[in-house]
Amino acid sequence: MAEMDWKHTIRDLKGVVLDMCGVLYDSGEGDGVAIDGSIEAVKRLKASDLQLRFCTNETQATREKFVAKLGRLGFDICVDEVFSPAPAAVTILKERGLRPHLLVHDDVVPEFDAVEKTDPNCVIIGDAADNFSYQNLNKAFQVLIGLEKPVLFSLGRGRYYKEMDGLKLDVGVYMKALEYACDVEAEVVGKPSPVFFQSVLADMGIQPSQALMIGDDLVNDVGGAQSCGMRGLLVKTGKYRSAFPRANALSICERMKSSRGRA
């Protein structure tokens, strides 16, 4: 972002939306690790006059478990501040009277407890990780190809994410696989879907131009937010891969503070 754009953005800012994995922490064995400065960055944003929300495509746990994990890492975050795809998908299913076949991580299944799942008429895939076996993907395919009009929901469209022991395939890869198998286009729930960002803006009660999305994914975080009229900023932590120096959440937070001070 050019210097003038940055100053303009910061002056009008009323809310910040933070991606979580790769911005606040790196995932991996156990709870993963907080990224240097990110706990302090969240503290400073909460102490500012800006509204703060968290927007994640995390679908390996319920929001409650996910927030508890972040608490153990040192973050002060409430469940209501976190927007994730599974609850958004449940809303869509209820609105449209759909009964899903789920191919998701075991730990996110409880998000769908209140949804009828017998005789499925759609398929939902999330970041199922080890549950993405050949057998399970084939079962999801068979449900889809057996429907008169296959309906596929994907909780995100990410290509990969970073864990402590390396890059890992994300749900978008399996979305492409099923799209090709059944010659359908998936409906993406979560980032970069505009509907998803709009629900966050509505919750904050602010206009898109008053909100800044900070993430480590150029397409799903920055691109998705920008296509809604929000500002987007790429951190150089998480999955960001480049020879350039790293910009983390705290360095951006400090830069915002100094820019607002000058404004």
Added chain:
Amino acid sequence: MAEMDWKHTIRDLKGVVLDMCGVLYDSGEGDGVAIDGSIEAVKRLKASDLQLRFCTNETQATREKFVAKLGRLGFDICVDEVFSPAPAAVTILKERGLRPHLLVHDDVVPEFDAVEKTDPNCVIIGDAADNFSYQNLNKAFQVLIGLEKPVLFSLGRGRYYKEMDGLKLDVGVYMKALEYACDVEAEVVGKPSPVFFQSVLADMGIQPSQALMIGDDLVNDVGGAQSCGMRGLLVKTGKYRSAFPRANALSICERMKSSRGRA
């Protein structure tokens, strides 16, 4: 195919290329089952003045094991008559000095015995079936994404095939997954690659217009052959899905005989 086109095709015909799975047999537990009339169709073609070859994207076994299985089902077929992607891939690897990371079915690994595989600089995927675990696909992804210029070979690009207990995902689905993950385009070895069909034509020593490809896949068999100038014919067995009556290999064989008789 219109009646006049059919007569013209049959009159000039010097060779027939048969797809195998879905045309000769349905795969499944054990050896699978021969499709009604297909053993007789192969016999009649062999007894005719037409050359006959078999062209399969089968990559769940070496050609030797595959031909032995077909023998047990009642087919009289030699290894030299069968064209499959793995030997074609080995030729390419040797020509280009490439060392593959393999994500293939255990039973096809011996086809690559003579190929150097340490410090891989490309990835080959075949119809790995249960070997398409999350862990194995992630490993292939990590090799690819770690290469300065990722090179991905896919032994076919099929979406699915039919086994006795239902439709099963084919290698093309996982090709699309890795293409998306790494933002690369795979090189397809096998049908519908023109190079693959041309190697069969060269072996028969005939022109494309003198050859008829018979298969159950509109894209990989019929479309692939037609894009090489061959004639293509779709059987209504195997993965063919429609409310129309079934045309099998034998009914086509009988129709060819009567057309040639009239020609």
